[in-house]
Amino acid sequence: MVISGVYQGKNLYIQNPFLPTDKTFCTQEVFVNDRQVLVQPKTSAFKVDLSYLQLHDIVVVRIIYHDDCRPRIVNPQVLKPKDGFRFLYAEADNQSISWATEGEYAAGEFHIERLNKNGEWDWLRTVSGKGVADNSQYNLVPNHVHGENNYRLKYEPAEDGPIYSVKFSFSLTSDPVNFEIDEKSTKITLSRSAPYTITDINDRKVKEGQGDEIYIGDLKVGGYYLTIENRSERFIKR
Numbered sequence: 001m002v003i004s005g006v007y008q009g010k011n012l013y014i015q016n017p018f019l020p021t022d023k024t025f026c027t028q029e030v031f032v033n034d035r036q037v038l039v040q041p042k043t044s045a046f047k048v049d050l051s052y053l054q055l056h057d058i059v060v061v062r063i064i065y066h067d068d069c070r071p072r073i074v075n076p077q078v079l080k081p082k083d084g085f086r087f088l089y090a091e092a093d094n095q096s097i098s099w100a101t102e103g104e105y106a107a108g109e110f111h112i113e114r115l116n117k118n119g120e121w122d123w124l125r126t127v128s129g130k131g132v133a134d135n136s137q138y139n140l141v142p143n144h145v146h147g148e149n150n151y152r153l154k155y156e157p158a159e160d161g162p163i164y165s166v167k168f169s170f171s172l173t174s175d176p177v178n179f180e181i182d183e184k185s186t187k188i189t190l191s192r193s194a195p196y197t198i199t200d201i202n203d204r205k206v207k208e209g210q211g212d213e214i215y216i217g218d219l220k221v222g223g224y225y226l227t228i229e230n231r232s233e234r235f236i237k238r
Helices: none
Strands: 002-006 012-015 027-032 035-039 045-048 058-065 086-092 097-102 108-115 121-128 136-140 147-157 168-172 179-181 187-200 205-215 222-228 231-237
Touching (some): 027 045, 086 147, 179 231
Parallel strands (some): 086 168
Antiparallel strands (some): 012 045, 027 035, 027 058, 097 136, 147 168, 179 187, 187 205, 222 231
């Protein structure tokens, strides 16, 4: 038996018949997202604890049971996504980040997020939804960083809480972005266009943008950090 949906802060409850002939209960094993969480629960009803999940995580519960019986899920509605809207797919490749939906609300926005090295989701871009009930498709030019890129989409309807897509990934194997500073210490040149941030030694942001050249002639003399592709490199403004 398999039930899937979205974690919305509530646990599942299962009725578990007793088999007098075998002197055992119906359920043999329970898996959540392919992780075994219960083995032969010896009770007529039990809880599948989902509280360790993050709100809006995708959930797939798989119940293995005896051939001569069938357990019953008491509250399957707790995993049901919000009515009307769902992601049909979300994916990334070298050329694009793309996704499709159905059942969009009249107004809403999509936020593209990327997982950083600290395990936190960084906002990258916001796209206005089309607000139609039929199939809607989206396609964006990506700004992948070197190595593994893990993305998700957060859909925020105008009057409701966020709905998340599953995580999707793309691995960029091209050379990492390098940089050099000119002799007059007025310009940083990147090996290719990329998003960047410059902070001072007190972690205060002094410049941010995207491109392959960064003007630094207006910075004070001293040490700074250039952040590109989720890595920080120290440089000296002379």
